[in-house]
Structures are given as structure tokens and as C-alpha cells.
Amino acid sequence: MSENDNLQEADGKKETVTEDNTTTKETTLNVEETSKDLAPTKKVNPSEPEHKPSATKTSEINEDKEPTDKEEPSDDKHVDEIEASNAEDAEDESNAERHDVEEKDYHAMSMDQLVNELNRLLKHHKIQTISKHVNQIKSEFNAKFEELLDEKKEEFINDGGNEIDFYYTNDTKKLFNQLYKEYRQNIKSYYREREQTLKQNLENRLAIIEEIKGLLNVEENINTTYKHFKELQEKWRNSGPIPRDKYNNAWNTYHHHVERFYDFLHLNNDLRDLDFKHNYEQKLKIIERAEELAADDNINRAFRELQVLHKMWKEELGPVAKEHREEIWERFSNATKSIHDKRQAYYKDLDKAYEKNLEKKEEIIAQIQTIAEDKINSHGAWQKKIKEIEALREAFFNAGKVPLKVNEATWAKFKDAVRSFNRGKNQFYKNLKKSQYENLQKKKELIDIAEANKDSDDFEVVTPLMKKIQNDWKKIGHVPRRDSDKIWKQFKKACNHYFDRIHAKKKEEHQHLYDAFDKKVKLLEELKSLKLEDDVKSNIKILRDKIAEWKSIGHVPQNKRYIDGKFYKAIDETFDTLKMDKSKLEMVKFESKLENLATDDNDTRKLDNEQNFIRKKISEIKSEINQLENNLQFFSNVESDNPLVKDVHKNIANHKKELDTWKVKLSKVRDMY
Template identity: 25%
Template sequence: MEKASLLEALKNLVQQEDALSVAREVSELRNQFEDVILEEDRQFQIKQLEAKENGETVEERPFDTVREEFYNLHNEFRDRKKSLQNAKKEAEEANYRRKKVLLERMKDVVEKEENIGAAMTAYKEIHDAWKEVGDIPREKRQDIQSEYSRLLETFFYHIKIYRELREHDLHRNHQLKLDVIQRIQELSKVENLKDVEQAIKSLQNEWDETGPVGNDAWESLKNSYWDAVRAVYTRIQTFYDEKRTELAANLELKKEIAKKAIEIVTDFTSTNTKDWDTATATLLALQEEWKKIGFGPRKENEDVWKEFRAACDEFFAKKKTFFDSIRGKFDEVATKKQQLVDRLDEMKHSTDWKATTDQILSIQKEWKNLGSAGQRFEQKLWKDFRAACDHFFEAKQTHFSSKDKEFEGNLALKMELIERIKTTEIPEDKKEALSLLKTFATEFNEIGHVPMKEKDRVFNAYKEVLDGHYKKLKLEGAEQEKMLFQARLETLKGDPNSDRALAREKHDLNEKINRLKSDILQFENNLGFFAKSKGADLLKKEVESKISAAQRKIEELRAKIKMIQ
């Protein structure tokens, strides 16, 4: 075919709208056209060689317009084809992505959708959309179509299983709802209405969450359910009606208590601490009575509580002011006790043993009669006071150490007695055992002093063996406390400085009593500052418990002081 014919054929093909459909024919025309061109080029080269051999002039080759037009047309066609190919590829990729999305939707339907109606609706939408999607890349068609087919197969398998299970579920749901109705009816046997109220809500939720039943059974089940529910709520309503009556009665009781508290605060005035203690006890008793009364209606309960709390707060504020004023007396006592310490410091180096001893004993009595200087001063003053006394009496003890020979004999006697106490079998009868131990204590005390350097060792050894026997008696409670303290007193009487040791023991007990009294005063002040709340009530109970414990301890300490006297 001539070039011109090939050009005309190309013109006809490139005019086709779908360039991709004629691409192969255009490619074949191009190959034919290039074959013709190659042949023309070969013939022209032969002519050039022959002309050279003959010495002839080689003619210039004329410009080939057909060739130029053919290649221009072909290049335009190639560009248009490439553009169409790119567009087709993009469309196929977009279609591929759409089908991937449809696959994911179908996968969710297969794996997650439990409602058969919703599942079928979703399937139809997905299937219609799938059919509308155009071509996708050839290399991906088989995989994506296989996955879609697999999902459809699984889906229809599930549909088949669902239909088989649905009848079973309807029957099972029927039994579950019957069980809920029975448990609602059994709530009539539960006494605690709070438990009933919680249970009925839970059972109603359980009823709602239980799946459907067959249409033929639904009406009967529903009527039985609501009959049972209404019976429970009627009982609950009756309970709350009675509760409102109770709340109103509680409110009246609380108003009466608040009125009494206000009268105490309004009418009470005194400069006597006992009067304040009595008024405090009365107010605390009202608080205890208040706590025993149940709640009243919320708003009215809050109003009357504010009145009661305001009265208590006002009382304890006045009480605090009063007791703050008497704390000035502690400063006065502290000044006087410091003067006694200064006097002791001046005489603690004296060697006039008899006169100085009498003076110090007199100062000790004066110290006792002054009472407490309060927590801020008492401990330091007592430490300084005792140090001055100890300094004098230890010097006095040293002075009389010339009796060492007699003391050595006493040492041997006491060590022999300690060994005898240690090896003695204590009777099982507590009364006999206590009598024997007291005999040992008396015998030990009747033996005279031992050398100063040995007194602590001997006394500690004696105390250790005696304490060991007392522990074996396994005394309990108040009996144990009393007997162990009595044993301690008997032991202290054996101390070389028994008078001073017993006086110190008594002073320590009085100091403990004073500290406990101060603690009780502080606790009582604190009670007036607690707000009405669950947390505050717990704190108040804790403080009240501490007050009771401190009062019991004071009585125990006073009993011990009587034992010393």
C-alpha cells in the first residue's frame, strides 16, 4: 500500500471517538508505513551510490510532506490514547477502591450484624452497588471477586443458621421472661424495701434486654409482667408514704432538741469550770439524742440542723473564751514553780544534810500544792526541779558511803535472797503466790542498804526476778493492773532512796492526771466545731471515745495514788 493510502487509512482511524478500540490497527498502519519509508530510504541510498560510481551529481531528496503529516497524526493519536489510558486506569482504580469499601461493608454485615432484617437490607444495598461499579484493574479482578463470592457464601450460610436458631431463641426468650415475672412476684417476700427498689429496676432492665417471643405468647406474658410490676410499685409507694410520716415525726423531735440547746446558750452564764462542765455534758447529751433520731424532710431537716449547730457553736465558742481566760493562771503557777527551782539550785550544794533535806521536802510539798503549770511549762520545770533534788540526795548518799562494810553484808544477803526468789517454785494458787511474793518483798526491804555502786545492779536484779514471777501468774484486766502496780510499789520500797522514789512515782501519776484533764478539755472544745456530716460524725465519735478513755485512765491513776499513800 502506498504512503498516501496509509495516510488516508490513518486519518480514518484517528477520527474514531474510542481511540483505545483502534489502537491495534493504528499500530499496524504505523508498522506498514515505516516499512514503506525504510524501502524508500534504501532505494535512495542505492541511487546515491550508483551516482557516485558514475560520477554523476546526486539529486537532493525532496521534502516528504506525507511522511510529516503521517507522523504528526500518529503522535496526536498516541497522546490521545495515552490520556485515555490514564483516565481508564484512574477509573479502574477508583472502582477498585469502591469495591474494597463494599467488601468491608459486607464483611461487617457477615461478622457483626445480628439483626436479620437489617442484614438483608444491607446485603441488597451492597449487591446493587457492586453491580453498578465498572471495571477494575485486570490483575486485581480475580482476587476481589473471589473474596466477594466467599463473603456471599458465608452470609447466606449465616442466614440459614439464623432462621434455624430464631425459633430456638423465641422459645428461650419466652422462658427467660417467665423467670423474670416469677422473680418479680417473689419480691413480695423481701422485707428491705431498698433492696426491693433496686431489684425491681434490675429485673425491669433484664425484661427489656431479653429478646422477642412468639406473637401468640406476647400479650399474655406482657399482662402478667405488668401485673407483677404494679404490685411491687404499689408496695414501694406505701412504704414511702409511711416514711414521710416518720420523717415529719423526727423533725418535731429535732425541733424540740434545738429549742433546748438554744435555751442553754441563751440562759447560761458562769465563772465556775464545773458549771461549764455540767452545761457541756447537757449539750453533748442533746447531741447524742440528736444522733439517735432519724432524718427529717430534707429542707426542713437542714434548717433545724443549722439552728441546732449554731447554738452548739455559740456555746463552745463561749466556753473556749472562758477557758482561754483561765490559762493565765498557768502562767502564774509557772512563775512560782520557777522560783522553787531557783531556790533548789541555791541549796543543792549544801552539806547541812538534815536541815536541807527538811527544806527540800517542804519545797516538794509546796510544789505539789501549786498544781499544774500547763503543758507549755510543766515538763521542763519538772525536769529542772527533779534534777536539783537528785543532785542533793545523790551527794547526801555519797557522804554516807562510809557505811560500806555494813552495806557489803547487806549486798550478800540481798544477792542470796535474789537467788532464792529465782529458784523458788511459785504456787499455782494466785492468792498463795501473791502472799509469798509479798513476803519476799518485805524481806528484801528489811535488809539494809548496799554499796552505792551496787544499788542499781542489785535492785534491777531483784526487780527482774520478782517481775518474772508476777508475769507467770497470768493476771488479767483490772486485777493484773492492780497487782502489778502493787508489786512495783513493793519493789520501790526496796530502793535505797525509797522515799524519794515513791514521791517521784506519785508526782508522775499526778502529772499524768493533769495532762489527761488538759486533753479532755481540749477534746470537749473540739466537739463544738464539728459540722453535721457523715465524716464529722465519725470524728465526733472518735473524740468522744478518747474522752471516755481518758476519764477511765484518770480513775485508774487516782486509785494508784491511794495505794502509794
């Protein structure tokens, strides 16, 4: 059997000591809480003999004198700290569990996330451990719902609703109310049941004390009395938590009468000595374990297990023989002091680290406050600042713990800074929404104008009006997203209806132009599928006839005039397929082009442009010829049959031939006027 197993036997309770020497028990305290200065409790030192059995008379033993619980506090602060910690847990053995509930940033959560977190707490934690968290969640949820309520109310009023008729809720709010109601019912039930349980446990313990007192007056075999006494001790151990304000007095009374029973037991030394021996052996094991814990580097684990050892020493084991009492208590006290001193040093170093963390967090809070004070007037700038705040929030949570005494104040300061930023952000977007609703009203007014005039026949008056409201629409800013598509479709439909009527009217008035366009489309298709014969003259005549037919069809709508370009491009491509002299072909194509340029009788701009182009071309060719003739002067001493000289003469001849062609073109253009 291991040493830890012996400790469990001595305790007689369902406690476990794990492989890493950590005792699993609900009496452990939170690291931050136990770093506080704890007030010493008034107690009876379990190591000190209160009675001297050898000098005690039977009449003295039978005195029913209760302890006053007014002993002076011990000077051993390291023991006082353990006693105070155990006393704090006396009322509710699950008390320390609340410190294991993870602290989260509820301010950063959405309403849906807050509801999910509340539901998780209710399902996975004891109801008495989550009050602080539930209250924080409730505060954050209500703040966010109030903001949403203000937005919905403003929308309701902007849509023409009366403020006194406004009411809004949603599924998230209903679920939150349901979960919070469940919490309230459960916490009330818990405290009601706990109060009854604590009261009943106290009555049970007092009854046990009375039974122990009564053992001194029972006339029966001492072995039977001793067995009864051990049964009462076991009942005491299993009696459960009692009100904390009654804990010390109840224990001191119990301890007093246990001591009296042991004094009474000196009449049977064998039983007393056997018990003293058992207690001595178990307390030695407790001491040895405490001395092991003094060497443990995990300070918090050592302290938690030390709490359990002290509780076992105090509540589970009786006295030892007089000659060992001072010795074993001194040894246990020294081991406790060693752990206490290490713990104090640990928290001293921890406090220094926490102070540095506090400095970091104060700097982060200051940065958030600075950003919150900035005057931001655009959506893009706000989005940039939101990202900066998110980065600072992350840095705040990663900065580590701060001293416990300023923890809540620092957290409150941080939340106030973030809330200040959020208020500015919300106000900006609230004003933006207000502006969007104003824009919505302006666009609705334009829709009313468009719909009122969409069937008007007074085109001269209404057309400028419709164009104006279209331009005004573009100048008006954004509207709420949910209305954007709807009103745009409504406005577009009214405007399109009006302009479609105009187009239909114009098409009716200019139907001959559309008919001409249809004819030209047909003629163009015929030209593309035309198969020419081998007779060039005949082919030229066919193409000229096509051009004449095209011109005879007349004008087409302004937006359809592109078809003329397509036709003459097709004509040129067809001419290029003819097998004839290049210069002649060029002239035929030019004459065809002139016929196209002369289509508009009252518009000579195209002819003017063509004439200017030809003159420029003639000038360029003349310049080329002059340059080539000048180059020949460099070959004055060179034979005329030199390849370079021959090439220059050839170029001059080609340019002069091209010049003659352009002069003919110029003459033909002049004849068109």
C-alpha cells in the first residue's frame, strides 16, 4: 500500500491524491484569491493538550462546560492562512469551482454569441459558480439590444410610424429571456435548498456533539462506548457543509468534547493508546507529505494539497500521546511555514510581473482612448480604425494578468475605452443611416415625378424634366441597402416607360428611314454573296450598279449610319478581287469612294477633308522625289548602271507615277463641287 493510500485511509473520505501529488477536493482556492492577506481565524491548536488525563477527576470530566471560542489568535501566520482558507470553504465545498469558469470578453460578443455563452454556462457549470458571468452577460446583452432597439425605433418612425405604437423584439431576445429566467429559477432553488441543507447539517453536527457528550455518562462496556464514539466521528466527517459563520464554533465545540472523551478514555489505557498510536502514525504520514510538498516547485498545487492535509489533521484525526504532541506539531508547522514562505515569495515575484502587465495594459487603454477621441468622417476611415481597435483588443488580452487589487478597475477602464470608441462609431453609422433615410425620401419624390409624367404626350416639356430627374438621382447619395434595389427598379421602370414611348413615336415618324435601313441590310447581304464573272468591265458595271442602288435607297436613322461604312468596305474588298491594272483599280475604287462622299448634298465636309488629304499626300510625294533627286548628286562619278543608282532612279519613277495618280484624284474631287 502506498503512502498516499495510507493518507486516504486515515482521512476516511472520498478524496484522491493524483499521480502528480495533487489532491482532488473542492476546497481548493483560486490562485488570485489566496494571494490576498487572509485574516487569522480563532481556533484551538490541535497539537496542544487541553486536558491532562492523569490529573483529571471523573467529576471534572462530567462537567458540561462548552468552549467559549475566545482563544487568542495564533502567532503562526502560515497556519492562520490555511485555517482561513479551509473556513472559507466550510459552507459550500464547491465554492472554489467558480474560479475555474473561464473569463471571456463578453463585450466583444454579438447578441447571438452571448446567448450561446449563457446557454453553455447553464449546461456545463454548477449554478452557484456562474453568477458573476451571468450578470456580465446580461449587462452586455441589454446594452446591445438597447442599441438595436434605438435603430429599429428610428426606422419605424422614418417609415411613418407613431412612436407610441413602437414595439420590437426578436428570437434572440426571446431566447435570452428564457435562459435568464431559467437561471433565476435555478439559483433561487439552489440557495433555498442550500439554506435548508446547511441548517440540517448544522443540526446533525450539534446532535453528534450531544451524543459525544452523552458518552461520558453511559454505563456500558468501554469497548462498546469506544466503538460508538468512532461511529460518531465517522458521522461527523460525513455530515456535509454548514453555515460558515457557525463553522469555527461548531468545530471547537466538537474538538472540546472529543478531547474530553479521550480524557475519559484514560480509564482504559489500551484503547486510548491504540488510538494515540494510530493518530501518531497517520500524522507522521501527513508531516512527511507536507515536507515533500515543501520541495514541490508547483506552489499552487502544494498549497492546495496542504489545505487538505491541515483539514485531515484538524478534523479527521484525534490527539496523540502527550510526549509527541509538541514535537509533531512543530514539525508540521515548519513544513507549512516553508510552503507559506515559498508561496509569499512566488506571489511577490508574480506581483512584479503583474505590475509590468498592468503598464502594458494601461498603454493599450491609452491608445484606444486616443483613437476614440479622433474625429472620423468617412466609412473607409472608420473601417481602418475598427481594425486598429481589434488589434489593440487582442494585445490587451495577450498582455497577461494584472494585480488582483486593480484587476476589476483595469478591466472596467478597458471596457469604457472600447465603449467610447463604439459610441462614436455607432453615432457615425446612426447619422449615416439617418442621411440614407433622407436620401431615400428624396429618391421616392423623384419616383413620384417619374410615375406622374411617364404617360405624358407633352414631349417637349416632359423630356427635359425626365432627363433632369435622372441626373438628380445620380447626385443623391446612398439609401438603406434593403431599399436600394427596390426603388431603383421602380424609378428605372417609370423612366424607361416614358422614353420607350418617345422612341416608338420617333420610329413612327421616321419609319421610312428604318425601311431604308432594312433595304440596305438586304443589299449588303447580296453584295457579300455576289459571284463575279471573268469579264472585268462587266464586273465593274455590276459593282457600280450596286453603288447606285445603295445611294438610291436614301438615308437611314442616325444611329444606323454605320451600315454605309460596312457597304463601302465590302465594295473595296470586291474590287480587290478583280484582275486588272493596279492603278486603274485604284482609280475605280476612288471613284466609288467619291460617290459615297457625295451622298450628303448639303454637307461638303467629307469632300473637303478628302481634298486636304490628297493635297497633303501630293506634297509628301513631291518631297520624297526631291530628296531622291538630291541623293543622285552624290553618285555623279558613279556609272549609271550601278545597282544603287538604278534603284534610286526606279524609286523616282514610281513616286512620279504615284504623283500623277494623286493629281488625277485631286482633279476628280474638285469636279464634285
